């Protein structure tokens with residue numbers, strides 16, 4: 001059981017919890033994640049550890065409500081407990097001095113990239129941050145990312161804030177300007193990571209992505225999270241979640257993410273219809 005110490009709504013459908021988890025708070029490194037279960041009958045879902053507070057024995061998670069489990073989680077209140085909260089899992093990010101590093105966060109991927117950027121900054125890298133969202137109100141953590149970066153850019157698909165366009169367009173502009181870039185780390189929706197990798201491949205810029213396949217046991221035994229990297233099958237939960245983006249088979253990942261669309265839809269509909277705590281209109285806090 002892990003108690004929710006603080007809850008905050010960052011954007012419509014994006015929530016932040018500070019959760020009491022002393023052992024995870026002491027051990028977790030940037031890039032690692034937890035797996036949680038909200039209720040006895042519930043599925044396990046992975047969420048990245050956005051920040052640790054070892055002294056307080058707490059960790060920060062930020063999640064977007066996309067289906068049944070994340071919506072159920074979002075309904076929990078401060079003081080309530082998450083049934084299972086297991087971690088830290090996955091391989092930590094490679095944190096070294098690379099030189100000029102561009103960190104790209106798309107949507108809730110911005111929360112995932114934050115601890116990685118903080119650690120890279122400590123190693124003395126020159127950081128260029130690019131964060132993007134579909135529209136202004138969905139943009140999260142602008143101030144925090146800005147603070148950790150030496151240069152910072154924002155894009156929105158609809159142009160409601162920052163530069164109109166995709167995060168990959170902002171990266172293209174930097175490359176065109178002749179900016180020296182030694183490494184790119186891109187975390188966000190699959191099409192975004194794919195677009196970034198297609199671009200950086202042309203210029204031979206090493207690019208790391210964090211993959212988000214469906215996970216089940218997160219111990220490397222069930223095989224549900226398998227992804228193809230460099231023609232080989234890897235398990236994102238134990239071999240990743242970060243991989244060389246130029247070697248990832250994004251088409252396969254996108255297809256596998258759609259495997260249970262029908263079941264996920266039914267599960268959400270049933271939850272909203274029958275669960276006493278759920279409301280199809282969502283929360284009004």
Ligand SMILES: Cc1cc2nc3c(=O)[nH]c(=O)nc-3n(C[C@H](O)[C@H](O)[C@H](O)COP(=O)(O)OP(=O)(O)OC[C@H]3O[C@@H](n4cnc5c(N)ncnc54)[C@H](O)[C@@H]3O)c2cc1C
Pocket residue numbers: 033045046047048049062063064065066067068069070071108111112211212213214215241257258260261264265268
């Ligand atoms: C290592 C790892 C770390 C993650 N960290 C975070 C995080 O910090 N914050 C966060 O908001 N999410 C994160 N995710 C994604 C998160 O686990 C999923 O959004 C969640 O499992 C969806 O569960 P659900 O029951 O609410 O939705 P479901 O009903 O299972 O899915 C609803 C719809 O959401 C989409 N979806 C499902 N699974 C994923 C997925 N893995 N990634 C993207 N879209 C998905 C699909 O379109 C699906 O049809 C992470 C995933 C992985 C593998």
Ligand code: FES
Pocket residue numbers: 214215216217218219220221222223224225226235236237238
């Ligand atoms: S989730 Fe089972 S092997 Fe990765």
